[in-house]
Amino acid sequence: MAPVPLDNEFVERLKVKFGNAIREATLDRKQAIVNVEAMRLREISRYCRDEEKFDMLVDLTAVDWPNREKRFDVIVILYSFQKNERVRLKTHLGDGELVPSLCEVWPAANWLERECFDMFGIVFEGHPNLKRILLPEEWEGHPLRKDYDILKQDTAWVRENLGIESGQ
Amino acid sequence: MTDTRTSGLSNVETTVLGADEIILNMGPQHPSTHGVLRVKLKLDGERVVDSECIIGYLHRGVEKIAEHRSYQQFAPYVDRMDYVAAVSNGLGYCEAVEKLLGAEAPPRARVVRTILTELQRIASHLLWLGTHALDIGALTPVFYCFREREEILKIFEKYCGARLTTHAFRIGGLQYETYDGFESDVKRFCEDFTHRIDEYETLLTENRIWVGRTKGVGILSAADAIALGVTGPVLRASGVKWDLRKAMPYAAYADYQFDIPTRPTGDTYDRYIVRMEEMRQSQRICLQAIENIPAGAIMAKVGKVLKPPPGEVYHSIEAPKGELGYYIVSDGTTQAYRVRVRPPSFINLQAFDRMARGSLVADVVAIIGTIDIVLGEVDR
Numbered sequence: 174m175a176p177v178p179l180d181n182e183f184v185e186r187l188k189v190k191f192g193n194a195i196r197e198a199t200l201d202r203k204q205a206i207v208n209v210e211a212m213r214l215r216e217i218s219r220y221c222r223d224e225e226k227f228d229m230l231v232d233l234t235a236v237d238w239p240n241r242e243k244r245f246d247v248i249v250i251l252y253s254f255q256k257n258e259r260v261r262l263k264t265h266l267g268d269g270e271l272v273p274s275l276c277e278v279w280p281a282a283n284w285l286e287r288e289c290f291d292m293f294g295i296v297f298e299g300h301p302n303l304k305r306i307l308l309p310e311e312w313e314g315h316p317l318r319k320d321y322d323i324l325k326q327d328t329a330w331v332r333e334n335l336g337i338e339s340g341q
Numbered sequence: 342m343t344d345t346r347t348s349g350l351s352n353v354e355t356t357v358l359g360a361d362e363i364i365l366n367m368g369p370q371h372p373s374t375h376g377v378l379r380v381k382l383k384l385d386g387e388r389v390v391d392s393e394c395i396i397g398y399l400h401r402g403v404e405k406i407a408e409h410r411s412y413q414q415f416a417p418y419v420d421r422m423d424y425v426a427a428v429s430n431g432l433g434y435c436e437a438v439e440k441l442l443g444a445e446a447p448p449r450a451r452v453v454r455t456i457l458t459e460l461q462r463i464a465s466h467l468l469w470l471g472t473h474a475l476d477i478g479a480l481t482p483v484f485y486c487f488r489e490r491e492e493i494l495k496i497f498e499k500y501c502g503a504r505l506t507t508h509a510f511r512i513g514g515l516q517y518e519t520y521d522g523f524e525s526d527v528k529r530f531c532e533d534f535t536h537r538i539d540e541y542e543t544l545l546t547e548n549r550i551w552v553g554r555t556k557g558v559g560i561l562s563a564a565d566a567i568a569l570g571v572t573g574p575v576l577r578a579s580g581v582k583w584d585l586r587k588a589m590p591y592a593a594y595a596d597y598q599f600d601i602p603t604r605p606t607g608d609t610y611d612r613y614i615v616r617m618e619e620m621r622q623s624q625r626i627c628l629q630a631i632e633n634i635p636a637g638a639i640m641a642k643v644g645k646v647l648k649p650p651p652g653e654v655y656h657s658i659e660a661p662k663g664e665l666g667y668y669i670v671s672d673g674t675t676q677a678y679r680v681r682v683r684p685p686s687f688i689n690l691q692a693f694d695r696m697a698r699g700s701l702v703a704d705v706v707a708i709i710g711t712i713d714i715v716l717g718e719v720d721r
Contacts, residue, residue: 176652201652202440230570231657232683236670248668250655250683254567254581257588261655281570284691292404307397307720316405323402323409 176201183225183260191217204261211247211264215273215299218249218262222278227251227260230279233286235293237319243267245295249275266295274300292317309334361385365702369398373476373706376716380693380705387701392694396687399720407680412438412512412647415680420506422682423718425468427507428461428497429660435510436591437656437667439641441649442512448635450514451593456527456630457500457509458592458658459623463534464493465661466616466623473613473710474545477554482544489537492530499526513643519634527631531624538620545613555610559696559708562607569692573663573685575712578615579607585659592658597629609711616713648675662686662713682721686714 176199184198187207194210194217209217221227231250238244243265252259266272274297275282286297287306294315297303304310313327331337358364368379377398383391403422407415419434420427432454439445446454471486494504499520501509509515545551561571566579576583584601586594602618604611649671657666663685672678689712696708 175650202443202654204655206653229567231664232655232666232668232681234668234681236679248681250666250668254583259655279570280568281688281691284687305397307400309397316402323405 176206179205179207186225187217187220190220204259206261206263208263208265211266211270211272214247214249214262214264215275215278218251218275218278221251221260221262225253226255227253227258229254230275230281230285231259233275233282233289235289235295235317237293237317239319241265243270245293247272247289247295268294269296271296271298273298274303276300291315294318358383359385362390367705369395373709375472375709375714378690378709378714378716378719380709382697382702382705384702387703389697389700389702389705392697392705394690394693396690396716396719399716401721403721404680404682407677409676411675412649412677415677416510416512417506417508419682420508421717422684422721423465423660423662423665423686423715424505425715426461426465426661427505428457428509429465429658429665431508431510432458432592433656433658433660433665433667435512436658437654437669438512438647438649439643440656441652441654441669441671442643442647443650444513444641444643446514446641447638448593449637450510450639450641452630452634453515453519453639454510455593455597456627456634457497459626459630460493460496460527460530462623462661463620464490466620467493469616469661469710469713470541470613473707473713474551476706476710477551479545479548479551482541485537485541485544489530489534492533496523496526496530499523511640512647514638514640516640518639524631524634527627531628531631534620534624538617538624542617546617552610554704554707555613555711556608557606558609558700558704559711560606560608561692561696565695566607566692569695570688571663571692573659573661573689573713574612574615574619575607575663575689575692577602578604578611580605585657585664589657591656593630594626597626599623599626609707612711646675648673657683660685662715662718663689684718684721686712686716686718687721690714690719 179198179200187195194213197208199206229252231252233249236246245266247264249262289295291305362385365382369377379395381393382389419430423430467486467490471483474482497507498504501507561579563579563581566576582601582603599622602615651673653670655668657664665685666683668681669677670679
């Protein structure tokens, strides 16, 4: 069930248009994944929306791989009503590196990117209002990073705002 | 980190107030916000000029918990996201893990899953209808809706012992066989429900106050809905004929006849009509499914210790609120490396600002109701 290389017309067109920015295309459990260069994510997304008719941003999220040189995967799931197909754009990102925001391509990206920033500390360049969304604004740390222990919390915040020693 | 907050689209704090403008806080403790949603409104008299939703009060770190539990142990947690449609949450999760494993539930399990999920859709829509009508000032529907919802919850209770957070399904199929009389219970409910739904419609559909409070309120165009990633009944009421049960059939939906109701204008009234029609279609699916539940096993051979091969999968279903997706990454161990939930309520709620601008404060209540959010799912 290992991922197999994907080589269809869509990937061909992407490669012609963006060259080396399209790193790899694979098929995992019959689902298409295209690995792209982080800095060109916005351009590629816009092309997918306008030319390839992937008109809906389904989801945007991240995965943390702390032992890798570039620790984050940013994952963008797109859907095309016309083709009835999904595609996942994936990009590798080091800690502290910026990734272009997709807010101007899809307004739906706004809250999704805020959640990614909140949970992983990934900064989306050009986001109009990048602040925490689920956690309190003053909270320290990004809980979905692998080095954030499940029992860890911002004890200073809890003490100050809830008046208790521990929330657990 | 650089401060990028200054050019906020809906950042009320940073916008300057005009002479007649005020900021009004609604919630988090407010009966019409359906839980702990806080909405900051910038008002010019009675008109909403700008708004911002503040969420996270019910954040429990579900995605983090998933990384520290085995695949089976995490299944009950998903019920606690959209806690008024737990069965649908469970279906999405179980099917996603099955896809990750390369397994498939047996036909009998898939049909029973379909029936229970459609009943859950009716129950979820009934709760929505009752509370939404209550918000707008119609006191009666909530009693009728809860009466019928109770019948569905009784079926759940007889099937698996729980009414709300059911944990009805297992990865690979079902744990429990259907009980004696399951078919007749569902059939009786569905046949009865035809008249019940007509009853609700006589209360609301042509009621002048209801029409006055909902028509033309919170309009969302199809283009806006797609750009904002909105799914479910809200998208269909904006005129987009799209339903995952038809577009990418799962469970046993490919075998049944049903229609996808749509409406042209995308206002609160249209969303009401779409959900009413969806309940009728769910009932239609249940009646077809109950006629012929295939015999056979209810559990696929997946083993007791689940170790999906390394890799990732995205699977989504048409939950009562919209597209509910699970993106799961496996590293080959018994615990998921990452579970991401694509919550329909969270993404639909983002369209609130678009719908509320220019409307009256009283309509804000109708708009929150019409999106049909559950804060357990918004905040996870």
